[in-house]
Amino acid sequence: MIVVALDGPSGSGKSSTSKNIAIRAGWSYLDTGALYRAITFIALSIKSDNANEIIAAVIDAPITFNSDPRDPKVFVGSTNVSEEIRSQEVTEKVSIISALPQVRAELLTLQRSIIAKADRGIVVEGRDIGTVVCPDAALKIYLTAEISARAARRDAEQDGAAGGVDAVAQSLSTRDEIDTNRTISPLSMATDAVHIDSTELTLDETVERIWELLSQRSLLGLPIVAILGRPNVGKSTLINRFIGRREAIVEDTPGVTRDRVQYECEWGGRRFIIMDTGGWESKPDGISVQVSASAELAMGEADVLCFVVDAQVGALDEDDVLVQELRKVKKPTILVANKVDGDNDESDAHALWNIGLGEPHFVSALHGRGSGDLLDSITKLLPEVGAAQVQDGYRRIALIGRPNVGKSSLLNALAGENRSIVDDVAGTTRDPVDELIEFGGSIWRFVDTAGLKKRANQASGTDYYATLRTQTALERCECAVVILDASVPISEQDLRVITMVEEAGKAMVIVMNKWDLVDDDRRTQLDKEIERHLDQVEWAQIVNVAAKTGWHRDRLAPALRTAIDSWERRVPTSKLNSFLGALIGATPPPVRGGKQPKVYYATQAGIAPPKFVVFSSGWIEASYRRFIERRLREEFKFPGTPVQVAIRVKERDKEA
Numbered sequence: 001m002i003v004v005a006l007d008g009p010s011g012s013g014k015s016s017t018s019k020n021i022a023i024r025a026g027w028s029y030l031d032t033g034a035l036y037r038a039i040t041f042i043a044l045s046i047k048s049d050n051a052n053e054i055i056a057a058v059i060d061a062p063i064t065f066n067s068d069p070r071d072p073k074v075f076v077g078s079t080n081v082s083e084e085i086r087s088q089e090v091t092e093k094v095s096i097i098s099a100l101p102q103v104r105a106e107l108l109t110l111q112r113s114i115i116a117k118a119d120r121g122i123v124v125e126g127r128d129i130g131t132v133v134c135p136d137a138a139l140k141i142y143l144t145a146e147i148s149a150r151a152a153r154r155d156a157e158q159d160g161a162a163g164g165v166d167a168v169a170q171s172l173s174t175r176d177e178i179d180t181n182r183t184i185s186p187l188s189m190a191t192d193a194v195h196i197d198s199t200e201l202t203l204d205e206t207v208e209r210i211w212e213l214l215s216q217r218s219l220l221g222l223p224i225v226a227i228l229g230r231p232n233v234g235k236s237t238l239i240n241r242f243i244g245r246r247e248a249i250v251e252d253t254p255g256v257t258r259d260r261v262q263y264e265c266e267w268g269g270r271r272f273i274i275m276d277t278g279g280w281e282s283k284p285d286g287i288s289v290q291v292s293a294s295a296e297l298a299m300g301e302a303d304v305l306c307f308v309v310d311a312q313v314g315a316l317d318e319d320d321v322l323v324q325e326l327r328k329v330k331k332p333t334i335l336v337a338n339k340v341d342g343d344n345d346e347s348d349a350h351a352l353w354n355i356g357l358g359e360p361h362f363v364s365a366l367h368g369r370g371s372g373d374l375l376d377s378i379t380k381l382l383p384e385v386g387a388a389q390v391q392d393g394y395r396r397i398a399l400i401g402r403p404n405v406g407k408s409s410l411l412n413a414l415a416g417e418n419r420s421i422v423d424d425v426a427g428t429t430r431d432p433v434d435e436l437i438e439f440g441g442s443i444w445r446f447v448d449t450a451g452l453k454k455r456a457n458q459a460s461g462t463d464y465y466a467t468l469r470t471q472t473a474l475e476r477c478e479c480a481v482v483i484l485d486a487s488v489p490i491s492e493q494d495l496r497v498i499t500m501v502e503e504a505g506k507a508m509v510i511v512m513n514k515w516d517l518v519d520d521d522r523r524t525q526l527d528k529e530i531e532r533h534l535d536q537v538e539w540a541q542i543v544n545v546a547a548k549t550g551w552h553r554d555r556l557a558p559a560l561r562t563a564i565d566s567w568e569r570r571v572p573t574s575k576l577n578s579f580l581g582a583l584i585g586a587t588p589p590p591v592r593g594g595k596q597p598k599v600y601y602a603t604q605a606g607i608a609p610p611k612f613v614v615f616s617s618g619w620i621e622a623s624y625r626r627f628i629e630r631r632l633r634e635e636f637k638f639p640g641t642p643v644q645v646a647i648r649v650k651e652r653d654k655e656a
């Protein structure tokens with residue numbers, strides 16, 4: 001289950017943004033402010049500021065929350081108080097009541113129990129979600145906006161009923177003040193939260209920013225398509241056809257697929273999971289009891305159901321019983337008529353319309369006939385976000401470097417006493433060789449690299465395997481920690497590793513290990529080597545560490561956070577273009593062939609790493625592109641990440 005935590009001051013847009021994200025992802029939503037308002041409503045009703053009396057009243061009339069983002073509601077006992085909690089009286093009192101430690105403890109338990117009940121994911125918004133309520137949230141956002149923007153939004157929302165913008169601003173500031181300075185769970189940004197300033201963003205733009213982060217971090221589950229049907233109708237053959245390889249077990253004995261086996265599939269640019277379910281029987285016995293039960297579970301888990309019938313046999317009573325079951329779950333369902341090898345079979349198979357699941361899709365799983373059309377129909381039914389969770393939000397780090405630089409010692413130094421595999425989050429698919437390690441206040445996922453595991457050491461016996469493994473680790477990570485041995489000269493191989501990271505477009509931190517062996521002479525020498533060899537990655541932070549003793553290991557977590565933060569950073573288009581305007585005004589692009597290319601505008605085309613596209617009227621020299629990149633870095637600072645700048649020639653009329 002994915003938890004997204006959104007914190008920030010009043011009126012920054014938390015509720016509106018959270019609801020939009022939750023609706024789009026098909027997740028639940030929790031407005032924790034509404035719970036604090038509800039308890040304040042109770043305090044006002046019993047006319048008491050005494051925490052014990054307030055808690056006693058809550059026990060009499062418990063607070064509950066309906067977490068459907070389309071219709072969130074808060075109840076006190078059986079009374080819906082969603083409107084009453086927005087009154088001026090509650091608004092003025094809520095920050096005072098929320099600062100009471102017993103009130104916070106009571107609501108902390110309530111919040112966690114609501115979150116635990118969510119199905120696939122939940123967006124939780126408040127003041128202390130990323131810091132206290134859900135410190136392990138998969139994505140933490142700290143949403144702010146300037147007070148003037150927040151006051152204007154609130155005033156517009158309330159049609160001036162709150163006394164005008166100035167009065168709203170005053171009330172918001174007072175609440176900000178109390179919320180930020182209270183001793184217990186004050187409003188603050190979690191160290192691993194992403195800060196979004198919504199002052200100049202529309203609501204849609206704010207939602208889009210967060211959506212981009214969710215997809216970039218693979219937190220939006222892939223849709224699941226369950227393949228169901230009686231034993232031996234050709235389900236596994238169909239799956240092999242879909243995934244393009246012989247992986248699903250195919251055997252002519254009915255019911256050979258024992259469990260819900262999953263395969264990743266891609267068609268027409270859509271990735272999804274195919275779930276093989278074994279054969280379903282209406283009166284199972286022996287092993288088929290488990291197989292049928294697992295097929296029923298698959299119906300519940302999947303987003304789309306494919307019901308496969310053997311067209312050469314036709315629909316049997318058994319098929320009819322399964323159709324009744326399929327109808328009950330009310331999910332998009334496709335009827336697949338398999339073993340339709342030619343036109344004659346197809347005309348016979350039309351009888352399958354009688355099943356009552358709509359148009360049969362005629363397929364020969366064995367020969368491929370009709371399978372592309374079937375995949376087209378399936379992908380049309382896929383939701384944007386599905387049930388198969390791929391990542392859990394822990395930042396993925398690869399430790400890389402040539403042999404003997406101290407990868408394992410660094411890993412051990414980081415893990416210290418706390419080395420642990422806490423990999424028990426249900427329902428996620430991940431590489432079993434990853435390690436979860438807690439240090440510097442966060443849990444990090446270390447993706448497998450040569451040197452991380454004994455197995456890896458064996459496999460890296462040749463350069464070929466070492467390079468292959470490094471590349472795979474790089475593909476899977478978000479940030480690479482490149483380890484160098486500071487006690488010896490920087491080698492060609494060290495530089496090759498650094499170039500690999502840069503070319504892979506990953507965030508990077510360089511660790512100078514074995515610092516305990518560095519004397520003054522070596523230090524002077526190393527400074528010269530850094531200047532000479534590492535100038536192309538001068539954006540990378542360098543952390544000096546002695547992994548053997550643990551010296552400075554605490555410096556790595558902040559460096560990683562800074563690098564990943566830069567890697568996912570988006571520069572507002574308005575700021576980007578005012579920067580570009582000033583830059584071009586002061587230093588225009590060089591004249592070429594008697595013509596000076598015009599630079600029109602720039603846009604940030606993507607994150608992870610930040611990619612900028614500059615539109616111009618003509619070809620611009622590489623040196624000027626590098627100049628733009630350098631100045632972009634100076635202006636917006638991207639420590640720890642490569643930045644890509646591309647120039648696109650755009651004709652003036654097309655531009656207009």
Ligand SMILES: Nc1ncnc2c1ncn2[C@@H]1O[C@H](COP(=O)(O)OP(=O)(O)OP(=O)(O)O)[C@@H](O)[C@H]1O
Pocket residue numbers: 008009010011012013014015016017033153154157198199201202203204206
């Ligand atoms: N860029 C934006 N992002 C989010 N909301 C915006 C934005 N621009 C305007 N709004 C509007 O601002 C108003 C306040 O937003 P919202 O109620 O979501 O804030 P909030 O942070 O949840 O406040 P509170 O903490 O007081 O509940 C809403 O009317 C919302 O539609």
Ligand SMILES: Nc1ccn([C@@H]2O[C@H](COP(=O)(O)O)[C@@H](O)[C@H]2O)c(=O)n1
Pocket residue numbers: 010011032033034036037094095096098099125126127128129175179
């Ligand atoms: N996690 C939270 C959420 C809210 N509060 C307090 O409740 C007040 C009202 O919240 P709104 O989101 O409805 O504006 C807020 O000002 C806080 O005092 C909280 O403490 N912790």
